[in-house]
Amino acid sequence: MMEQAPQGVDPLTPNTARMYDYYLGGKNNFQADRELAELVLTVLPDAREGVRQNRALVGRVVRHLCDQGVTQFLDLGSGLPARENVHEVALRHAPGARVVYVDNDPVVAAHGRALLASPSRVAMVEADARRPEEVLGHPDVRSLIDFDRPVALLMMFLLHLVPDSDDPRGFVARYREALAPGSYLAISHVGSDVEPERIRRVAEFYKQANAPFCARPGEEVAAFFGDFELIPPGLATGLGPEIGWPFVDPEEVPFMNEQLARMGYAGVARKP
Numbered sequence: 680m681m682e683q684a685p686q687g688v689d690p691l692t693p694n695t696a697r698m699y700d701y702y703l704g705g706k707n708n709f710q711a712d713r714e715l716a717e718l719v720l721t722v723l724p725d726a727r728e729g730v731r732q733n734r735a736l737v738g739r740v741v742r743h744l745c746d747q748g749v750t751q752f753l754d755l756g757s758g759l760p761a762r763e764n765v766h767e768v769a770l771r772h773a774p775g776a777r778v779v780y781v782d783n784d785p786v787v788a789a790h791g792r793a794l795l796a797s798p799s800r801v802a803m804v805e806a807d808a809r810r811p812e813e814v815l816g817h818p819d820v821r822s823l824i825d826f827d828r829p830v831a832l833l834m835m836f837l838l839h840l841v842p843d844s845d846d847p848r849g850f851v852a853r854y855r856e857a858l859a860p861g862s863y864l865a866i867s868h869v870g871s872d873v874e875p876e877r878i879r880r881v882a883e884f885y886k887q888a889n890a891p892f893c894a895r896p897g898e899e900v901a902a903f904f905g906d907f908e909l910i911p912p913g914l915a916t917g918l919g920p921e922i923g924w925p926f927v928d929p930e931e932v933p934f935m936n937e938q939l940a941r942m943g944y945a946g947v948a949r950k951p
């Protein structure tokens with residue numbers, strides 16, 4: 680576990696990136712992160728499994744989009760390095776792939792830079808996803824991503840950390856506009872309507888963290904896709920292999936658990 684905080688990092692405020700790392704079994708977290716994560720687990724015992732499912736889903740989505748011929752990935756709210764990072768999956772399935780990670784957390788950015796062995800194809804940008812002009816105009820984004828060609832824009836487990844007051848509908852629309860036809864938008868998002876009482880209590884706990892927890896109902900998650908066309912079967916309720924989407928990874932099937940709470944929504948949509 681990280682017990683010595685790097686300069687400029689507040690180890691006493693629970694941090695959403697480091698809590699996510701804790702749920703995933705990572706070591707990049709402090710006591711405050713672990714304590715709040717454990718509190719969340721008392722009301723949502725499936726949170727750890729849900730987060731793991733989301734992480735596996737990220738890999739399946741990237742692989743699926745490589746199979747569709749997409750080679751450019753812009754991963755907003757990329758998180759701390761974990762198993763099967765986007766560039767590892769993308770470079771395995773599309774050897775010429777280019778990946779830009781964007782996160783507004785300085786610790787995530789520092790770990791990301793340290794991880795990148797292939798700076799000519801992969802970059803880590805420290806920026807705020809809520810400011811699309813800064814992200815889209817960033818020199819590292821512009822040098823790796825050609826916006827005249829299809830791009831896969833990933834917002835996996837990001838938007839439920841953005842309150843409505845920051846206008847997520849507006850900035851997601853701005854990203855959609857910037858993409859060429861044939862691009863894809865992938866979103867996973869914690870749902871507020873599946874387990875509303877438990878999710879409300881989790882949101883209360885997150886008031887202690889560095890970002891709020893803003894789960895949303897399915898129709899609001901679907902609205903983020905605008906006029907992009909959701910790939911069948913549409914917005915999925917759930918994140919795990921049971922949703923059979925975008926395909927089932929045979930290695931995951933033995934771990935399917937019907938009892939799991941369906942804590943999230945996920946969709947991938949194509950720009951016509």
Ligand SMILES: C[S@@+](CC[C@H](N)C(=O)[O-])C[C@H]1O[C@@H](n2cnc3c(N)ncnc32)[C@H](O)[C@@H]1O
Pocket residue numbers: 695696699733734737755756757758759781782783784787806807808809834835836837840841890
């Ligand atoms: C829950 S993690 C998800 C990581 C990864 N996308 C995944 O699905 O495995 C969310 C990440 O979003 C980042 N984040 C939160 N708000 C952000 C913002 N406004 N701009 C950029 N990154 C943000 C956090 O720092 C964290 O690393």
